[in-house]
Amino acid sequence: MDKPFAITLNIGSSLANHTGSWRNERPVYVNRLPPCNDACPAGEDVQGWLYEGEAANYEQAWRNLVRDNPLPAIMGRICYHPCQTACNRAQVDEAVGINSVERFLGDEAIKQGWQFKITAPATGKKILIVGSGPSGLSAAYHLAMRGHTVTIRESAAAAGGMMRYGIPAYRLPREVLDAEISRIVNMGVTIECNAKVESAEAALAEGFDAVFLAIGAHLGKRAFIPAGDTARILDAVSVLHMTADGQPPMLGRRVVVYGGGNTALDAARTARRLGAYEAIVVYRRTQEKMPAHEIELKEALDEGIIMRWLSTVSRVDEGKVTIEKMALDEKGFPQPTGEFEDLDADSVILALGQEVDLSVIEGMKEIKVEDGVIEVDEYLMTGRIGLFAGGDAVPGERTATNAIGHGKQAARAIDSWLQGEKFVHALRPELASFDKLNTWYYSDAPKTVRPKLDAARRASNFSEVVQGLDAETAVFEARRCLSCGNCFGCDNCFGVCPDNAVIKLEGGKYEINLDYCKGCGICANECPCGAIDMELERS
């Protein structure tokens, strides 16, 4: 080669110099478990569906969501959203309004008529589900998705369980409930109503390959309260059930509700809507100890419900109840004080919790019952082979979300069991806790607050209290997600590498060029969401 004066070597590029050999550590793209996913009792991949929501790909977002939970429009209304309690964004400004986006997607699906698509081939296996509450419906959906033939038998006149006969319409409009149930029916699931199953053993003998008990807990708990002959005492579940049936009981103008759970609040709020001008909730402990959720208490107070903390009902007579004041002892337990007070009341509603109607398993000795609920193993199987149970009828938190989670778990367990296997959980990745994030990159934006109907107007009818997001606010809310532990395509790693050792691929993917990566760790440090881990080089 002809070289200019004083040049002895050919010019070369530094690309010949593979600086990757300097490396002690290498960056690795990882998927960590977002706290929202971790907290969701239905096991939703919240971050995963929000990711599609951020791009306004609503149908894909909905499809990602319903992989785990087939009732998003319902859950978007009544779930107590533990996901939001766990959300990392709460430590930046305010938790992402996951539940409101979920509802938006659920409503959008109803509006657009999106349906489930079964891709699994038919297995020929027949499964009976007893009860059509959230656990029964969820199990039916997940089993049908796996190609099984599903029949639900329901003792009530319509499907839905407590979602129809407990939760009032002002929180869950029945059109929404109907729409999500009919989508499951459209998959080929048979729901037989007015069809009480008297014996689980007999049902198994009918030739079902497996039976799932999703019978809930419907018997209002009783407490002995001295009462005059003409005293009007009802239980909350019946009041709500009758109201849902369109035959509300006569409650009078002044109503006292006894209990501190959500059922008590729903009963009091329902009483107001049925015409009572005064609804007092009597609860033996304090506000902090109340099992009802904060949001519901707030909504109840907004509607003019009166709370009497640290009080018990000691006697009921016509037109009045006598309550005794309580005081907390040094251990924090309420103790009677001997101080009494009379309240005017036309009726008293007891909301002291519900019990499971166990008649369906009567005589089945191999099934263990403890504290009034059915014992199950980690696969939700009872002591009777082939008989599974979930939801309110088994130990655990009594929420619709948990019931939906049980339905999914039971379906997976039944599916594996039918194939002679045991369901194996995928390994849970490391939690994407707040300290894994680099929050510098997130800009501040407050949560979109769902508009609320004026409280006064709300108390007088059964129309829905909390209104939904529109498309623009939903996408705004979805974009507040920090995408904890999972790459969201921010290009930071690609940009910040001093050695150009990150390759940006099509479709929001990235790759490390190990020929040049020196292992400095800047990419991992500057990844906003903690999706890059530095691992020691072996050699």
Next chain:
Amino acid sequence: MSTPLKFYQVGSFAVGNRLLAEEQLSEQSRPGRTNSLTSGHRACQGCGEALGARYALDAAMAATDGKIVAVNATGCLEVFSTPYPETSWRLPWLHSLFGNAAAVATGVSAALRAQGKTDIRVIAQGGDGGTVDIGFGPLSGMFERNDDVLYICYDNEAYMNTGVQRSGATPPAARTNTTHAVGANPGASFSQGKNLPVIAMAHGIPYVATATVADLHDLEEKVKKAMTFRGARYLHILVPCPLGWGSRSEETIQLARLAKESGLFPVFEAEYGEVTETKPIRRLVKVDEYLKPQKRFAHLFGPKAHPEQLIAIQAIADRNIAKYKLVNEATQLPADQEVSRG
């Protein structure tokens, strides 16, 4: 959707985003970026100077349709990029001496003008030593003649290439190999310092700006803006150096961010000698947070520390905050700090 939606997830802080429209992407987020300084260079792990140079030159290349000639002073950037016969540069690039980059760039600019090729733009670049110390005479001349050159100083606050000696830009109390952490006033002295951005402004040149490798969007905008002017322009970029600062390689960007967020490194722009814009502090931090991770400041902490040194450094930050009005209504203050908002 008819109206373009704002992106609330990361605002404009991250390098890019999968949801941004093509025209909203930063240069660094484009797969087809120039990579003016390509892989295989021999800079240390996590070198802020290598990063800053690519950020700045890629932006300049994008702003001029690839018509850039770069002139480099001696220093790390030159040494690690061009061990003969290899080069990491993907643009026309010249190196002459440690102290004459501004003069050589002036010559290149004049030669191009003589040939009528004024669409080809000239950048001179060097470290803080090559800029504020040995190269200062030619640079001041370049300013004074208003030669059509953008001069970029990559400030890592010492002579790093020769093993970390103090420069006119070394901050007070910093330990270098010529300012050991011994005696009554360990580390570099609390002198007047040599604030080159302000000296450049005093020349009244069209454009002066400061930036850091922690704010890519700001840096790219400033380079692009500089290319809209003719005449002498000066850009001063803070580029942390893990070797000389004794910091962990992954902390390079983090430290640049803290330098700005503590008020020690004010980020601003000036036109014709007047400050036109400053970047307010987003999350104010005490100087400790910036100094502590750096071994060159290790003697400021611990039982043998001289507390008055830390107080004096905080006072410098406070003075900058007041002078450049770096704290505004939106600034998040640390729980125990009171600062008057500008």
